[in-house]
Amino acid sequence: MKSEERLIEQLRQYSDSDYYPFHMPGHKRNRNMGEEYKVPFDIDITEIHGFDNLHHPEGILKKSMEWAASVYGADKTYYLVNGSSCGILAAICGTTHCGGNILMSRNCHKSAYNGVFLNHLNVRYVYPQVMEELGIQGGVLPEDVDRILSHNPDVEAVLIVSPTYDGVVSDIEKIADIVHQYGKPLIVDEAHGAHFSFGEDFPRSAIELGADIVIQSIHKTLPCFTQTAVLHLKSGYINQEEIERYLRVFQTSSPSYVFMAAIENCIFHMNREGRKELEQFYESLSRMRDRLKKMKHLELVDKDRIGASGVFDLDISKIVISVTDTLLTGAELDKILRNQYHLELEMCCADHVVAITSLGDREEGLIRLTEALLEIDSSLSHKVEDEELESDLEWSRKVTTRPEVEMTIFEGVMAEKESVEIGKSVGQIAGEFVFIYPPGIPVIAPGEMLLPSLVHTIQQYQEMGLAVQGLKDRTGKTIQVVKRNRE
Numbered sequence: 001m002k003s004e005e006r007l008i009e010q011l012r013q014y015s016d017s018d019y020y021p022f023h024m025p026g027h028k029r030n031r032n033m034g035e036e037y038k039v040p041f042d043i044d045i046t047e048i049h050g051f052d053n054l055h056h057p058e059g060i061l062k063k064s065m066e067w068a069a070s071v072y073g074a075d076k077t078y079y080l081v082n083g084s085s086c087g088i089l090a091a092i093c094g095t096t097h098c099g100g101n102i103l104m105s106r107n108c109h110k111s112a113y114n115g116v117f118l119n120h121l122n123v124r125y126v127y128p129q130v131m132e133e134l135g136i137q138g139g140v141l142p143e144d145v146d147r148i149l150s151h152n153p154d155v156e157a158v159l160i161v162s163p164t165y166d167g168v169v170s171d172i173e174k175i176a177d178i179v180h181q182y183g184k185p186l187i188v189d190e191a192h193g194a195h196f197s198f199g200e201d202f203p204r205s206a207i208e209l210g211a212d213i214v215i216q217s218i219h220k221t222l223p224c225f226t227q228t229a230v231l232h233l234k235s236g237y238i239n240q241e242e243i244e245r246y247l248r249v250f251q252t253s254s255p256s257y258v259f260m261a262a263i264e265n266c267i268f269h270m271n272r273e274g275r276k277e278l279e280q281f282y283e284s285l286s287r288m289r290d291r292l293k294k295m296k297h298l299e300l301v302d303k304d305r306i307g308a309s310g311v312f313d314l315d316i317s318k319i320v321i322s323v324t325d326t327l328l329t330g331a332e333l334d335k336i337l338r339n340q341y342h343l344e345l346e347m348c349c350a351d352h353v354v355a356i357t358s359l360g361d362r363e364e365g366l367i368r369l370t371e372a373l374l375e376i377d378s379s380l381s382h383k384v385e386d387e388e389l390e391s392d393l394e395w396s397r398k399v400t401t402r403p404e405v406e407m408t409i410f411e412g413v414m415a416e417k418e419s420v421e422i423g424k425s426v427g428q429i430a431g432e433f434v435f436i437y438p439p440g441i442p443v444i445a446p447g448e449m450l451l452p453s454l455v456h457t458i459q460q461y462q463e464m465g466l467a468v469q470g471l472k473d474r475t476g477k478t479i480q481v482v483k484r485n486r487e
């Protein structure tokens, strides 16, 4: 391998370029911010004398995590070095029995589906509302959770993702009350809301609102290393020992002291200067949003959405831009921003793009994104109705089809399978996941019926050049389906 081909060289070159990150991690490659985090080999140790053991904490790590719990107002806080994914796996497996039942919002991340697979669970889905005219998912309604629980007494735990990738927050306080009335625990995937606990201007964290387990990816929205996350517990509805047992299963036996020190560092910083910095960040965001609200064709998803479509609150650090009123697709806008403006966004969907901002952002970056969007917007002409295109966009706004579950995810994954052309797969049962990454929410999960609208969705996403993943066939032409017994 030539030295210039090495990953480290490519990373350095990229870091020296003018490409600006509107994606994770939350430190935004900000070198000034990194000063405090200069933590490589010299402090990278293993479980030597005096430095405790994450899997059996009795000393410095125990003390550190107890301190962290007191900052968050949790009964217990656990440092995670395998991302929120390992916390979600532990939360699911630690609150359900093998072969048991869970109620989950359909817009969960793939790690939640992996948890369902590992514990052979049956899932009841609660569907988030949809901002109809934009095709963007809204929040989960408390009354929907109530209705499903009242019909399914066998549900052992409820898992909701809030905020969503698009920054939409559900009414967690009400949902927690309802779930507790049924005597069950509420798990909240707050992977995208690690900053909530430190900023008055941002939505309140689920840990303050009655959730029993809350998982936050520190690395997504706070200045910390990729992979770092925390899991918070409130006692009452959960078996703490079970959660801890599964954390030992899903976390590496060699947790990085660099990561753990960085998590502690990050919380320490956020609990002091970070609070003030979040206030200033909020002001910068508000200025940016005021300018973006003036766009004529592109639309900024803003706080006026609160109160409809299950949107209880909105995290304004997610800059969500809808292309609904233009002839562009989300993928096209994403490409323009990358190729012409060297701005790398977090995610693009059929109808919108998402830029993640954090207090690691520099004012210069926010201005670059604002001016790029204003310039693109001014170059767009008024939308001329085009029937064919319109029907495709209409389609994408209405991807609310609810898959029919024919077997559990475990059964679907383990069944004997065959490959079928995607276009000919209608009526078959999926044997693999299909999702766009990011956000990693499945369009179809193993064990679900491939309905015509879902097959159409997959094909449309492929045509739009979105990152359709999960298919075994890397060419994207075929899908694995459960083999039928031919008579």
Ligand SMILES: Cc1ncc(COP(=O)(O)O)c(C=O)c1O
Pocket: 082, 083, 084, 085, 086, 088, 108, 109, 111, 161, 164, 165, 189, 191, 192, 217, 227, 228, 229, 438, 439, 440
């Ligand atoms: C909603 C949600 N939950 C969980 C995760 C997993 O987080 P991590 O990457 O920290 O494992 C993600 C990752 O993108 C996510 O978007």
